[in-house]
Amino acid sequence: MLGEGQAPEGRCRRVLFVYNSNEHIGVTYLSAVLKARGHDVRLAFDPQVFRGEPLVRLPGVMQRLDKTKQIIELARSWQADFLCCSCYTDNFRWMLEVAAGVKRARPECVTVFGGVHVTSVPEAVLEYEEVDVLVRGEAEEALMEVVERTDFAGGGFSVPTDLKNVWMRGPDGPVRNPLRPYIADLDSVPMRDFQLFYNKVPVMEENYLCMGSRSCPYACSYCSVEMYHRNYAEIGDKQRYRRRSVDATIAELAIIKARGVAKTISFMDDVFTVDRRWLDPFLERYRDEIGLPFWCYTYPSGLDDDLVRRIAEAGAWMMTMGVQSGSKEVRRDMMNRRESDEKVLSTAASIKRHGILLSVDKIIGAPVEGPVDRRKDLELFRRLQPDRILTFPLTYFPGTDMVRKGLEAGELTAEDVHAMDHGHLEQQPLNGRLVAEPRAYRKLRIQMGLIPFAGRHERRLEPLVDLVSRLPGSGAIQPVLLAANALRIGDSKFSYLLKVMAGAKEL
Ligand code: B12
Numbered sequence: 401m402l403g404e405g406q407a408p409e410g411r412c413r414r415v416l417f418v419y420n421s422n423e424h425i426g427v428t429y430l431s432a433v434l435k436a437r438g439h440d441v442r443l444a445f446d447p448q449v450f451r452g453e454p455l456v457r458l459p460g461v462m463q464r465l466d467k468t469k470q471i472i473e474l475a476r477s478w479q480a481d482f483l484c485c486s487c488y489t490d491n492f493r494w495m496l497e498v499a500a501g502v503k504r505a506r507p508e509c510v511t512v513f514g515g516v517h518v519t520s521v522p523e524a525v526l527e528y529e530e531v532d533v534l535v536r537g538e539a540e541e542a543l544m545e546v547v548e549r550t551d552f553a554g555g556g557f558s559v560p561t562d563l564k565n566v567w568m569r570g571p572d573g574p575v576r577n578p579l580r581p582y583i584a585d586l587d588s589v590p591m592r593d594f595q596l597f598y599n600k601v602p603v604m605e606e607n608y609l610c611m612g613s614r615s616c617p618y619a620c621s622y623c624s625v626e627m628y629h630r631n632y633a634e635i636g637d638k639q640r641y642r643r644r645s646v647d648a649t650i651a652e653l654a655i656i657k658a659r660g661v662a663k664t665i666s667f668m669d670d671v672f673t674v675d676r677r678w679l680d681p682f683l684e685r686y687r688d689e690i691g692l693p694f695w696c697y698t699y700p701s702g703l704d705d706d707l708v709r710r711i712a713e714a715g716a717w718m719m720t721m722g723v724q725s726g727s728k729e730v731r732r733d734m735m736n737r738r739e740s741d742e743k744v745l746s747t748a749a750s751i752k753r754h755g756i757l758l759s760v761d762k763i764i765g766a767p768v769e770g771p772v773d774r775r776k777d778l779e780l781f782r783r784l785q786p787d788r789i790l791t792f793p794l795t796y797f798p799g800t801d802m803v804r805k806g807l808e809a810g811e812l813t814a815e816d817v818h819a820m821d822h823g824h825l826e827q828q829p830l831n832g833r834l835v836a837e838p839r840a841y842r843k844l845r846i847q848m849g850l851i852p853f854a855g856r857h858e859r860r861l862e863p864l865v866d867l868v869s870r871l872p873g874s875g876a877i878q879p880v881l882l883a884a885n886a887l888r889i890g891d892s893k894f895s896y897l898l899k900v901m902a903g904a905k906e907l
């Protein structure tokens with residue numbers, strides 16, 4: 401078991417994690433390993449729930465609720481030895497602000513950066529003085545080594561320079577250690593420390609986030625998972641997908657069920673339905689031993705009607721399937737997704753036939769997307785008739801293959817890429833397609849918002865939508881449609897986010 405045994409004598413450390421907006425599954429695993437070794441672990445949580453939320457932005461309110469100063473003060477007064485910042489591209493600038501404040505208030509605290517943004521663009525992250533150490537990739541073992549092997553003798557600190565996954569600025573220039581292989585046996589990781597977040601925001605437990613696997617066998621060009629595949633392939637690790645055992649996953653869920661707070665389970669696995677041999681025994685035991693309604697991600701390939709029936713019997717209330725484009729050329733050439741329209745349609749039909757709500761995702765504004773592709777979008781999504789369509793403007797995440805495609809297509813400049821690598825997502829032309837054809841995309845989003853409501857009648861509304869989308873302020877219609885649809889299908893995400901914000905306790 402990872403984290404077995406105690407930290408060497410005199411090396412029990414105070415470790416302060418910082419996070420914002422949501423629960424972070426990875427952080428709860430890191431915390432579990434550190435606590436198992438006897439370290440004192442705390443979380444400074446800033447709810448900022450609407451900060452990264454594309455549907456609602458409330459900058460004025462955000463400023464008033466900002467907890468940055470309190471977090472810095474906590475690191476000082478608690479005398480944290482390590483400040484651990486978990487970074488998405490979205491929160492990277494904020495993490496730098498926190499780390500810079502902590503370095504001023506308590507210079508002897510080691511700032512450690514990790515997470516997907518850091519793994520994507522470590523060179524850019526290493527440029528910042530406020531980052532003492534960064535950890536690429538999976539960090540259960542590497543962070544434990546950083547915490548236990550850092551020497552604090554003489555009032556300063558010295559982090560060893562030979563730790564795998566770890567990069568830093570050394571006395572003789574940058575130190576860039578290679579990755580260690582992925583953790584092959586996920587059962588060797590202790591149960592995640594969910595209490596770390598529930599102590600701060602008890603309402604989070606109402607929807608338990610379960611992660612029975614890591615990574616994904618697919619390699620969509622816009623997704624960071626593909627970047628992980630490339631990085632680990634460099635050290636010869638070709639494992640793209642790992643699973644915890646059925647026993648371990650059921651045991652975790654049984655603990656959650658016995659606590660009696662969770663009303664629903666969300667399987668956050670990248671694609672929950674990938675491994676049929678695992679699902680067969682799991683679904684049966686889930687139905688008999690857990691039985692709470694659940695949500696999960698799926699992929700158009702790999703599902704047949706019988707499997708969907710058993711997923712429904714086990715308690716799925718909704719599944720989310722990425723469709724992303726109605727044009728199979730855009731899917732194939734721009735997104736590296738190879739499923740046919742027929743497969744997308746038949747999987748969707750199965751899901752609906754077995755009484756599971758179907759939510760589909762649509763990325764808008766892929767490079768070179770044009771009017772013909774938008775027409776194909778409408779055709780496919782009309783035929784799908786899902787219960788919800790979420791449209792997301794394409795975000796170019798650092799280090800993904802989509803960035804290369806965006807550069808090739810002239811949608812991005814080298815300056816754009818530099819800005820996003822440094823966490824300035826807002827400086828992207830978010831995104832070129834949408835800026836060039838705002839009305840066409842406004843119209844498309846309204847139409848997508850109407851499909852789940854108006855069903856087959858939506859087509860007849862097209863002339864009206866065309867007219868309305870010319871009016872100033874018509875961009876507000878799409879979020880209103882989404883909110884109304886959420887009420888219709890009983891999706892409580894919005895009220896859940898409000899509860900998270902209102903229910904957060906003091907640091
Ligand atoms: C589950 C999930 C969520 C969940 C739960 C959040 C979470 N991370 O647990 C929810 C739904 C809340 C979520 C929200 C968002 N997500 Co999300 N999410 C994922 C998903 C599918 C799995 C993450 C996961 O749990 N992996 C398993 C754990 C064990 O791995 P891990 O998180 O990488 O953590 C390990 C290492 O990164 C490292 N590590 C992590 N933190 C730290 C900190 C330190 C100090 C160290 C040393 C190491 C370290 O050690 C961990 C353990 O090994 C990933 C896709 C993926 N496969 O990564 C997308 C992904 C991370 N999400 C993404 C995005 C964009 C978002 C949102 C911004 C979307 C939005 N616009 O709202 C929000 C961010 C909200 C927020 N600030 O929390 C992107 C991030 C891309 C990027 N470059 O920023 C990803 C990669 C998907 C993608 N599009 O490619 N997400």
Ligand code: SF4
Pocket residue numbers: 616617618619620623624625626670671699722
């Ligand atoms: S299927 Fe989902 S998680 Fe897997 S690579 Fe594609 S977008 Fe990423």
